[in-house]
Amino acid sequence: MTEAGFLGCCGSTRFAREMALRAPFSSLDLAVEAARDIWWNKVDVQGWLEAFAAHPRIGDIESLRTKFASERFCGENSIFRFCSGEQEAALSSANEHTLQELADWNRKYEGKFGHVFLICASGKSSSEILAALKERSTNRPIEELQNAASEQQKITELRLAKLMSSGFNSSGGDTQAVGPLTNVPKAAVLSAPTPSTAPASNLRPPITTHVLDVALGKPGSNIDVSLHFLTENSIAEGDQGSWTLVGNSQTDNDGRSGPLMQPSNYLQPGTYRITFNTGAYLARLHGNSGFYPCANVVFKVRPSQCAEHFHIPLLLAPYSYSTYRGS
Incomplete structure (x- = not known):
């Protein structure tokens, strides 16, 4: 639970620094609660844009490899490792036509909004991602900034689950306290509080x-x-x-x-x-x-x-x- 580890979950340096100051967390629920508070109340719009910029265009993994070639970003829980894994699952069945459409619509999106198209790709096919890209391209800039920030929060929470899962495993702790968290459903971070974990x-x-x-x-x-x-x-x-x-x-x-x-x-x-x-x-x-x-x-x-x-x-x-x- 270092600043570098949290930077792998969200590319905002302010977010990573604030999370490291609050760490360690005894449960995923507490980590998610802190992440939400920091993302929506501590990180400004420039911090949001910094986090968005840490994502490659959908399908463009090689640009990410070049951009984050330093050791800081290529560790076990790095931005590159997370992004490449998330996109690999989403685009494994994409054909050349879909990939070309994604590239074209990504350029249109960035030209209008000034940042990459951001979506939590977990469980989504390439055609679903393309449909969402086309639909959201019609939004107003202020609305799309909010949409992108919400998608970043979803991505951050999934990566926090993976980070904490690997952390429990590597420390020799009770892995059953975290369990297999590589594909946590949205509602898993919305559960009602319990006396032991409620902030x-x-x-x-x-x-x-x-x-x-x-x-x-x-x-x-x-x-x-x-x-x-x-x-x-x-x-x-x-x-x-x-x-x-x-x-x-x-x-x-x-x-x-x-x-x-x-x-x-x-x-x-x-x-x-x-x-x-x-x-x-x-x-x-x-x-x-x-x-x-x-x-x-x-x-x-x-x-x-x-x-x-x-x-x-x-x-x-x-x-x-x-x-x-x-x-």
């Missing part, structure tokens, strides 16, 4: 909720609530992904749910679902299970909203429910 912070979870029983005119207490994140596996064409549990809790006497995820000032963009076990509550309070045994509220957090707080209340009655984005 001391005055931040609140980015997603919160409460329930109001509009039929009785009082809070809906003791309702089981769970939060899921849609993991887009992209293993096969047409794959819609799967829901991964982030955390669960229960509403208190005021109808407010306990923490469903770690306190943070950054929220992973994507699709979320809050599930309320309304059937058990209605059977207990109203003598029947109501029309809906559960209430699912699905909503999307866009990259431009990742620093915002999402409060999603549920207004509940035996035969209806509604929801809205609160404050």
Whole structure:
């Protein structure tokens, strides 16, 4: 867990220096929490651009080899080692036509935005990457800067998992504490806090909720609530992904749910679902299970909203429910 090691995870020198100052980390969750705080609150736009510049164009590994030929960047956990491995998996089946299209669209993208196209390539095919490149090329510069920063954060978290996995293995520690972390799903870094790993912070979870029983005119207490994140596996064409549990809790006497995820000032963009076990509550309070045994509220957090707080209340009655984005 040295500055050079963290520089391999993210090419921003400010990021690497700040991470080294906070290290060592006793768990991946704590390392990710620190990385998010540093990336979104300590690293400025110039630092973001520095990190973007550490990535080659998609498919152009040789330029990266030349650019980072020094020992500083070519170690076991170097930028070159990470980038080449990530792109090799994404482009192993690319044909000449796709590679040429990628090269052409990369030039168009860089001409418009002034930095390389950045995407977390893990699990994505060359055609998926090309489609994303074309789609994002239509964005406004300020929006695309945010998109690139969000993709960098995803890449950083995957590399941190690999870095910490190798660190535990090399130190002779308990490798089961980290496990095989070479392909960590997004939701793995969004889990609810536990007493042993939750950081001391005055931040609140980015997603919160409460329930109001509009039929009785009082809070809906003791309702089981769970939060899921849609993991887009992209293993096969047409794959819609799967829901991964982030955390669960229960509403208190005021109808407010306990923490469903770690306190943070950054929220992973994507699709979320809050599930309320309304059937058990209605059977207990109203003598029947109501029309809906559960209430699912699905909503999307866009990259431009990742620093915002999402409060999603549920207004509940035996035969209806509604929801809205609160404050």
